[in-house]
Amino acid sequence: GNSVTQMEGPVTLSEEAFLTINCTYTATGYPSLFWYVQYPGEGLQLLLKATKADDKGSNKGFEATYRKETTSFHLEKGSVQVSDSAVYFCALSIKAAGNKLTFGGGTRVLVKP
Amino acid sequence: DTAVSQTPKYLVTQMGNDKSIKCEQNLGHDTMYWYKQDSKKFLKIMFSYNNKELIINETVPNRFSPKSPDKAHLNLHINSLELGDSAVYFCASSQQGLPNYEQYFGPGTRLTVT
Numbered sequence: 001g002n003s004v005t006q007m008e009g010p011v012t013l014s015e016e017a018f019l020t021i022n023c024t025y026t027a028t029g030y031p032s033l034f035w036y037v038q039y040p041g042e043g044l045q046l047l048l049k050a051t052k053a054d055d056k057g058s059n060k061g062f063e064a065t066y067r068k069e070t071t072s073f074h075l076e077k078g079s080v081q082v083s084d085s086a087v088y089f090c091a092l093s094i095k096a097a098g099n100k101l102t103f104g105g106g107t108r109v110l111v112k113p
Numbered sequence: 114d115t116a117v118s119q120t121p122k123y124l125v126t127q128m129g130n131d132k133s134i135k136c137e138q139n140l141g142h143d144t145m146y147w148y149k150q151d152s153k154k155f156l157k158i159m160f161s162y163n164n165k166e167l168i169i170n171e172t173v174p175n176r177f178s179p180k181s182p183d184k185a186h187l188n189l190h191i192n193s194l195e196l197g198d199s200a201v202y203f204c205a206s207s208q209q210g211l212p213n214y215e216q217y218f219g220p221g222t223r224l225t226v227t
Contacts, residue, residue: 089156100146
């Protein structure tokens with residue numbers, strides 16, 4: 001079946017530090033890959049996405065590159081802010097599976113001033 | 114002009130009761146979903162409807178019954194609530210057929226069963 005594995009948190013950083021959250025996947029077929037963010041007390045928001053190998057998704061200073069050879073989609077940001085404190089979810093979807101999202105377990109990130 | 118809305122936001126009830134959660138989207142999407150997020154933040158698909166037709170039904174107890182009166186609404190009815198049903202339930206919608214579709218999520222309904 002399809003699955004997503006991401007690093008467990010919490011990840012605690014100082015402001016302006018570099019953030020990396022690892023994400024690897026297992027899928028039958030050709031998945032689209034996503035990073036969603038959940039701020040405290042809120043629903044999920046799409047942060048970025050990539051739909052084919054070597055695509056790079058980017059948004060709000062975050063980037064992730066679809067690496068088919070390593071089945072990975074690691075999230076990076078060069079300089080985090082306190083406002084980036086949230087739970088980050090890596091996810092995949094496959095059209096043949098009804099486009100349902102399969103999520104990783106989430107990584108809580110806490111950025112301290 | 115909320116894109117995906119859910120009611121109620123919070124729901125506290127006792128074991129054995131029956132409750133419903135409502136979801137509406139005003140994005141014109143043809144597909145809607147229910148996800149469950151447990152206390153450890155793990156998210157899992159429950160159901161999906163496309164144009165009022167059930168297309169995804171994961172291994173969810175029969176006590177959970179989704180209903181889609183039209184493509185803009187997807188409600189979730191839960192019978193005989195159990196302690197383990199306590200979770201946050203998220204509704205989402207998307208438009209099938211678009212090459213780079215995106216799922217838009219509602220704010221969630223926090224269900225607490227006592």
